[in-house]
Amino acid sequence: MRDFYTIEPCATSDSFEIKFAKGAKIDIEKAAKALGRACQVLAKTPVVLVLKADDHSASVYASGRIMLKNVTREEAESIGRKYAAALEKGGAFI
Amino acid sequence: MMPYSERFPRNSPTLSVAQQEKVRRSAFSIIGLGGTGGFALECLVRLGAERLIVSDGDRFELGNFNRQLLATDRTLDAKKADAAASRARSINPGIKIKKLGKFDSGPLSARAIGDSEAVLDCTDRLPAKMEIAGLCRKLRTPYVFCSAQGPRGMVSVFSGYPFEKAFQVDEKRLAPKHCASTLCPAAALAGSLAAAQALNLAIGKPVVRAPNAMFFDIFDRRVSWRARLG
Numbered sequence: 489m490r491d492f493y494t495i496e497p498c499a500t501s502d503s504f505e506i507k508f509a510k511g512a513k514i515d516i517e518k519a520a521k522a523l524g525r526a527c528q529v530l531a532k533t534p535v536v537l538v539l540k541a542d543d544h545s546a547s548v549y550a551s552g553r554i555m556l557k558n559v560t561r562e563e564a565e566s567i568g569r570k571y572a573a574a575l576e577k578g579g580a581f582i
Numbered sequence: 583m584m585p586y587s588e589r590f591p592r593n594s595p596t597l598s599v600a601q602q603e604k605v606r607r608s609a610f611s612i613i614g615l616g617g618t619g620g621f622a623l624e625c626l627v628r629l630g631a632e633r634l635i636v637s638d639g640d641r642f643e644l645g646n647f648n649r650q651l652l653a654t655d656r657t658l659d660a661k662k663a664d665a666a667a668s669r670a671r672s673i674n675p676g677i678k679i680k681k682l683g684k685f686d687s688g689p690l691s692a693r694a695i696g697d698s699e700a701v702l703d704c705t706d707r708l709p710a711k712m713e714i715a716g717l718c719r720k721l722r723t724p725y726v727f728c729s730a731q732g733p734r735g736m737v738s739v740f741s742g743y744p745f746e747k748a749f750q751v752d753e754k755r756l757a758p759k760h761c762a763s764t765l766c767p768a769a770a771l772a773g774s775l776a777a778a779q780a781l782n783l784a785i786g787k788p789v790v791r792a793p794n795a796m797f798f799d800i801f802d803r804r805v806s807w808r809a810r811l812g
Contacts, residue, residue, distance in 0.1 A: 503645070535659040536644065547644050549659045555643055 504564035506554040506571070513552045513582040514575065522578025523548065523571065546571075583675055590630045601785040602630055608699035608784045609633040613685045613714055615662040616640070617764055618728045618735075619704030620651035621773030622780075627670045629781055632677050634670060635694050638662040639684025649730075649766040685710070687717040695723065700739075700780040702726045704773060708749070715745035724783050727792070728776035730764050735772030738795035738811065739779050748792050748811035767800045 516537050520529055527539035527546070537548040544567060547555040554571060556564045575581055586606065593602055610626050612619050615638040626634065640662050646653035657665040663681040670677050685691055685705070695701050701723055703714045711727065718725035718740070725740040740748070775796055782789045790796050793811040 533655075533658070538644070549641070549643065551641055551659045553641070553643075553659075555645065 502559065503555055503557045504559060504561060506556065506564065506568045508552050508572070508581070511552065514548060514550055515580045515582055516548070516550050518578050518580035519548050519575055522574045522580050526570075526574070586630070586632075586674075586676060589674060590628070593630055597629075597785070604785055605630045605781065606632050609635065609697055610780050610784075611635040611637070611695040611698040611701040612666075612704055613637045613695075613701065614704035614706065614710075615652065615666045616646060616704065616706065617649040617766075617769030618706075618730050618773035618776065619702070620653075620666070621770045622702050622704055622728065622777045623666050623670060623773075624651055624673075625774050625777030626780065627673045627677065629777070630674075632674065634677060635680045635682065635698065636663050636666045636670075637682035637685040637691070638666070649764050649769040651770070685714065687713050692717060692721060696721050698723055699784045700724045700726050702728060702776045702780055704728050704776065706731075712745060715740060719745070726776045726779050726783075727795075728772050730768040730772040731762055733765055733768050733800045734798065735768045735775070736795050736797050737772055737775040737779060737790065738792045739783065739789040740792045743792040745792075748795075765800065768798075771798055771800070 516532060516534060520532050520537050523537070523539055527541040529537065530540050531538040535550045539546045539548065544559045544563065545557045554568070556567055559567060590602070597605065608631065610631050610633070612622050612634065615623065615636055619638065623634070623636065641659055642650070642653045642657045642662060642665060644658070652662065652665045652669055663683065667679045667681055670679050680694060682691060682694055701714065701718050703711055703725060705711055705714065715725050715727070719742070727736070727738045727740060729736050779789045795811050
C-alpha cells in the first residue's frame, strides 16, 4: 500500500487533505471505479472526482490530493488508508 | 502586442503619466494567491504594474470557489502561482512575473522580494504572516498586512512597527487551526485595499500605517473605519 500522510488544509473546517508520497497522480476514471463501490459519485470531471459516503465526503484530484470533509484527523487517517488501498488495487495511481 | 499606453488609458488622469510609469516600473510581491491575493493581483495588474513576484504552494480546489477570483473550472487542481501568472498575462502580456512556490524566509525568497516596493501578505495563517513580516522588517521592505475572515477584513502597512506588538501574539494563537469561512466581498475588499496601499506606497500617497489599520465588516452599515492595533 502507498505511504501517505495527512495535513490540515486551508479550505473549510473539519477537512483534511491527504497527499500521497512520491508525487503520485491519480487516474480519475480508474479512481471512480475503485472508490465508486463504497461511495456515491456526485461528480466526475477530468480533474476531480466528488464522492459522498455515509460518514464523510471527498474530492479526489488528478494531481494526487484527496480532500476529506467532515472528519476528524483520526477518521481522515483511517479513511485515507482505505482509499489508498482501493486506489492501489484499482490501478488508479499514475 | 498592444502597447502599454493603449492597454491602461483609463487610469489617466487619476494617475498622472509619472505615477503610471512609477507603478509600471515598481516591483510588487504578493504572497498567497487565494481569496485576498487573487483580488490584489487583479488590481495591481490592472493598475499597470509590470513587475510582479507571486508565491503560493497550493493548488486550486472546490473549496476555493466561493471567494477566490482565480478559482474556476479551468484552473481547478492547477497550481495557484501558475493560474495567477496566466491571468496576469491574459490582461497584460508584457508583464514580468516571477513565480515562487511555497514562501519561506530563506535567501531565495529574500532575494526575490528584496527590491519590492511593497510585499502584500495575503496568506491566511498567523505563523506565516509573522515570518513574512519579520523578513520584510529585516529587508526594510514595506509590508502590507491583509486579512479577511467571515464578513470582516483588515489592512495595514507595517514599515518598522513590530508585528508581534500589533497583534499581541501568544502561543495559543499560533497553534495551527482550520480556516473559517470567508465571504467573497470580504476577500475582494481586503485584497483590493491591500493593492491600493501598495499603489499609494509606490506613488507617494498616504497609507494606513501600523499601529493604525483599516477594518471593515460587510454586514455593518459603515464599510470601513480606522482603529488602532495592539
